Amino acid sequence: MEITGVEIxxxxxxxxAGICMGFGAIGxxxxxxxxxxxxxxxxxxAPENSGLLTRTMLVGQAVSESTGIYSLVIALLxxxxx
Amino acid sequence: MEVSYYQLVSYLGAAFGVGLASIGAGxxxxxxxxxxxxxxxxxxxxxxxxxxxxxxAQALAETGAIFALLIALLILFGNVKEAANNLPDLISxxxxxxxxxxxxxxxxxxxxxxxxxxxxxxxxxxxxxxxxTRTLFVGAAVAESTxxxxxxxxLLLLFVA
Numbered sequence: 001m002e003i004t005g006v007e008i009x010x011x012x013x014x015x016x017a018g019i020c021m022g023f024g025a026i027g028x029x030x031x032x033x034x035x036x037x038x039x040x041x042x043x044x045x046a047p048e049n050s051g052l053l054t055r056t057m058l059v060g061q062a063v064s065e066s067t068g069i070y071s072l073v074i075a076l077l078x079x080x081x082x
Numbered sequence: 083m084e085v086s087y088y089q090l091v092s093y094l095g096a097a098f099g100v101g102l103a104s105i106g107a108g109x110x111x112x113x114x115x116x117x118x119x120x121x122x123x124x125x126x127x128x129x130x131x132x133x134x135x136x137x138x139a140q141a142l143a144e145t146g147a148i149f150a151l152l153i154a155l156l157i158l159f160g161n162v163k164e165a166a167n168n169l170p171d172l173i174s175x176x177x178x179x180x181x182x183x184x185x186x187x188x189x190x191x192x193x194x195x196x197x198x199x200x201x202x203x204x205x206x207x208x209x210x211x212x213x214x215t216r217t218l219f220v221g222a223a224v225a226e227s228t229x230x231x232x233x234x235x236x237l238l239l240l241f242v243a
Contacts, residue, residue: 001167001168007170011170011173011174014174015177017243018177018180018236019184021181021232023184025187025189026185028188028227029186029189029225029229030191031188033188033192033193033195034195034196035221036192036193036217036221036225037197037198037200040196040217040218043203043210043214043217044203044207045207047213057217057220057221058220061224065224065227068231069231071231072235076238080243
């Protein structure tokens, strides 16, 4: 198997896409799960505030999601643009 | 002897994928079961609700690992890029396994935490089971999204790149 320099660069970009999305998914997954867990706990304690808690949970999870989306964008760029 | 480099990358990719994904799923499901046991100790009358919620939450935490298993089986037996003999195609097979494995560590742990706290909440306040289960579903669905992104990237690496 002949390996050229261009192929090494392309291979590095593809491996980089996998590593980027993989590591980028660890943080948001844990963080969003933590938010959801605390919202469940809060609703059990104060069910009358469930609407407020659900709304806050979704806003917090959306912010926490942003780094996951950055990883997705970079991974797609590495696959298709590099 | 003709060496098949595809075997090298596919074995490594499948191993990393399922191995890393199992970390998150195992930890998360164990946490759910632990909190469910704790809640049953406090509130034995709610045991049916607790058992049901525990199983639902564990199934949700498991989905990422099932995605990883799917990708690993595709890599091993799916005849994807089997004739590949250039470096980018070979690396993309390994990267597909790696992305799915790493991507599921966080979602498994996170959904497990949500499920555990839902069990804890049902143990504390069994009358609000429906409300808590709904919040569990919404929270888990959002936390699942990064596993879906990883699955998309993994499939792109296998079939498009």
